Amino acid sequence: MNNSNFNQTGGYPLTTERLQELVTGYKIFNAFGSIAGNYTIISGCELVGNTVKDGFIFIDGELLEFKSAVVTPTSTVVIVETQIIRQFENITIQKPVYTYRHATFGTAEISWLWSSFIRPFETKLIQNTFNSFTTLVNNLEKQVNDLQNKLSPIEQKLSTIAEGAEVNVQSDWSVTDILSPAYIKNKIDLSSPFLRKSVFNIGNVGSSGNVNDTKMTVSFPSVGTSNYMVLGALRGRSAFWNDDNDVFWTYGNEQSTSFEIFLREIVANTQDLKFYYVLIPL
Template sequence: MGKHLIISSTGFPGTNKTWRFVQESFKEPLGALAVFCGDKVIVSGMEVTTVSSVDMIANGFITYNGEIIPFLGGNLDSIVSIYETVDNVAYNVDTNSDGNLDVLPGYRTRYAQCGSGGNIGSFPFSDLSRLKTAKDLSAFTLPANLVIDANYVHTDNNFTLSLLNKLNGIETGAEVNVQADWNVANPTSDAFIKNKPTRLLNYLYKGVAILGDFPSALTETTYINFPDVGTSNYMVLGTIHSFRPYGDAAQDLLSWFTAGHEPTRFRLAAYEPFGGGQNIRFEYLIIPL
């Protein structure tokens, strides 16, 4: 210890300084040891046994708030409480000259015990962890399949700054080759796609109707049939695709509209401003409204 009394002869003065010196000589190193061990650590004792179907815990010592304090055994409980008692004593002084010695705090005792009701604090028993002894630590053995290569080149020789920056740039929790899935709705899933567009064009059906010479007269209507789309409330986006040679396609110039929308068909009506036969097909999308 850093502090030690040198008592050369009888008559050494036992003053307040003496008692503070003695107390600090062990309080300071034990406090440092408590910090080294960590808070709420079982330093010794506190073995749990079962007596007549009752779980009991033995006396011991724990660390708490930078101190090593005794633990009083008894019935095991899920809560540990910290208690403090202060004993008053008559000091050899009479400050008010009333003929009576002054009674002041003299002895403070702090301890831990299972159960609730501590006047300093309490915490779950599960917060305690047992300190490993030097014997436990020395019993560590290397894994049997560990390969020690004497020719291994230390990373000081081959680990570059660019590699370090690359490692530091990897986000915590990053994964390799995660397969994204458009249909995954759980935002915590690795396959979830963020910021998906919401205004997407959905269609009920797309199709092609081969019409050939349509209309065969100045005006004509025909039904365009398709599988049941479950509604008649839709719009038709379409185009006339001409198959006539370039230069003769004017005959395929038509004005058209749709009518009579049903879940499985609609009517296509067309008007031809020029005479002659057509060779067309009608390509269309059915869009829900």
């Protein structure tokens, strides 16, 4: 920076030019306010009660002393300029020799809302703030990567869904077309529990006029096993139910191609019965 050397011998040429050099020299300090930015509180200006104390603020490239004043929510900052007048030696008149400028609260044609002024953080904290920001960015990047890893399988799955796919398909058990949206895959075959379903004609039980037992053999193509259970029902003629309902039955001697049914009538009537049965493997 510029420098004045006063400590010399031989009679220093102290003129108004040398003094102006001093004024020019200290004006350079206004540049430091730009580090904080326009409309900033450089130092002081603490709020005590409803009063902003003395300090320094930066306005439009000029570092100004702030004089304490009572503040309100709508207070505006103004610049007050005072001329210092002194008597000159060789004339009888007085002239301004110094201009004192400071800021405070007031009203003027040019003013700035006090609420627009902020206090910057100390520059020595920038590194710590930067380190914290870097850590935050790294953590966010990791979270984004983790989220992307979770979303990728979902995106791949969604990409397999055809455009215009049915949202609410009505499934239908009877549909056999495997290309139909209503087709049900891996249906349970309802006939699978049964080895056989059939009807056997019994006719009359016993001989006419006598109450006795009757054994009959129910034959069929081989079901591949004799380990099964017979579930059945006797069905009579609707017009002769009072004759046909006098019979009960049981079964035995299971073979892979037949079983025996044993019937007994309670009253010696003439029946005309059919035996509806299914074979269930055990």
